[in-house]
Amino acid sequence: MSSPHSSAPPSVEAERHGQPPLKELERAPPGSRLTLMRYLQDLNDAETPASPLEPRYHTGKLPNSKTGDGKPRLMLMGQRRSGKSSISSVVFHKLPPSETLYLETTTKIKKEAMHSFMDFQVWDFPGHLDYTGPEFDPENLFDEIGALIWVIDAQDEYLEAIHRLNRMIIYLQSSYPAINIEVFVHKVDGLSDDYRGDTFRDIIQRVQDELSDNNYENPPVSFYQTSIYDHSIFEAFSKVIQKLIPQLPTLEALLNSLCSNSRIEKAYLFDVLSKIYIATDTSPTDIGSYAICSDYIDVVIDVSEIYGWDRFMQIGSTTAGEVGLEETGNQDADSVITMDRKAHNYLYLKEINKYANPSTILNVLTVCSLRYLALICLMGEDSPAGRKPLIDHNVSVFQDALKQVFPR
Numbered sequence: 001m002s003s004p005h006s007s008a009p010p011s012v013e014a015e016r017h018g019q020p021p022l023k024e025l026e027r028a029p030p031g032s033r034l035t036l037m038r039y040l041q042d043l044n045d046a047e048t049p050a051s052p053l054e055p056r057y058h059t060g061k062l063p064n065s066k067t068g069d070g071k072p073r074l075m076l077m078g079q080r081r082s083g084k085s086s087i088s089s090v091v092f093h094k095l096p097p098s099e100t101l102y103l104e105t106t107t108k109i110k111k112e113a114m115h116s117f118m119d120f121q122v123w124d125f126p127g128h129l130d131y132t133g134p135e136f137d138p139e140n141l142f143d144e145i146g147a148l149i150w151v152i153d154a155q156d157e158y159l160e161a162i163h164r165l166n167r168m169i170i171y172l173q174s175s176y177p178a179i180n181i182e183v184f185v186h187k188v189d190g191l192s193d194d195y196r197g198d199t200f201r202d203i204i205q206r207v208q209d210e211l212s213d214n215n216y217e218n219p220p221v222s223f224y225q226t227s228i229y230d231h232s233i234f235e236a237f238s239k240v241i242q243k244l245i246p247q248l249p250t251l252e253a254l255l256n257s258l259c260s261n262s263r264i265e266k267a268y269l270f271d272v273l274s275k276i277y278i279a280t281d282t283s284p285t286d287i288g289s290y291a292i293c294s295d296y297i298d299v300v301i302d303v304s305e306i307y308g309w310d311r312f313m314q315i316g317s318t319t320a321g322e323v324g325l326e327e328t329g330n331q332d333a334d335s336v337i338t339m340d341r342k343a344h345n346y347l348y349l350k351e352i353n354k355y356a357n358p359s360t361i362l363n364v365l366t367v368c369s370l371r372y373l374a375l376i377c378l379m380g381e382d383s384p385a386g387r388k389p390l391i392d393h394n395v396s397v398f399q400d401a402l403k404q405v406f407p408r
């Protein structure tokens, strides 16, 4: 498998755009380095392959990044009881959906930092506030934002929610036009198939009509049908987060290349901790394939927690009092399973770029959270399990290319 276009090291990218190479950045004081790195990241065409297609909204850059720690911020807004806190708890804290019934109403903005393959923040807003009102400082609120997620309860009266959403879109379009606006038409689990489709179309139509009455044609708004009771909320979050990954076009090109060289039907790159997929190849996605991959990750994690736990040995303390740790007897897991006797249509999973994030209290290792990506491939009819060595080889080439995309 050959590695496609943009495996050029970052310094080459930088010089190509007339920016100082990274060696010079390393000599710069930390503060200015951050600004420069952020500026590089914000370049419109950073890591973007030549393509006749217009980029989707903000792919390839984090909007508005001027100050702060550079972590994209996802803001959850919407009416009271629309399901904002439930979404955040289920996706990022693995709360069982049925337990969201007992969540209390949010009274002030809840800010949480998420540490996954990429660090970001999730801000959960109370439903009763007017987010564009004078008590909010818009600079503070929208300066570092990656995406605004507006949650609409599809089982409830939604006209007021649409009205507030449109006010917010108009406000953002005039002041912060680069922000992604993502609308979750939520709680669709309680609606029949027909009614669900009708409600979804009705909401889109009303939003668009109201905006075009205000002379806003084709604003950057995306709509998703979601529920915490199935995988739809994870799929929607995957798509929201993908738009914030500058390297997305490179990842897609790498996965396309892997699929075509290994006769893979569909490949996903998952963040194992959050079960958000950060990229997939560009072939059409089958309904249900996300669910299969997500369940497969659960099985592999359960098995590797029993048999493949990390065996860290303490190897003495440094002068700074830090504990030296050495990992022993652990390798990236890979797994193949099939659901038919001929071993066709099997699933292939390989852990990628696993690294441990050990925390210590009083020099004793307490927690060791693992953050890593996993590649999951759905193999087609014409790719029998006997070809696994070839696929292993191609995946290792893919893994090397990925290290260049995410050097950390």
Ligand SMILES: Nc1nc2c(ncn2[C@@H]2O[C@H](COP(=O)(O)OP(=O)(O)OP(=O)(O)O)[C@@H](O)[C@H]2O)c(=O)[nH]1
Pocket: 079, 080, 081, 082, 083, 084, 085, 086, 087, 097, 099, 100, 101, 102, 103, 104, 105, 106, 107, 125, 126, 127, 128, 186, 187, 188, 189, 190, 226, 227, 228, 229
């Ligand atoms: N049927 C269904 N109920 C849901 C879903 N998501 C959330 N809920 C329920 O909706 C209710 C309100 O959820 P919350 O997460 O507290 O709503 P919120 O938007 O954070 O509310 P405020 O804090 O008042 O702004 C809870 O009883 C949840 O169980 C969903 O996808 N389907």
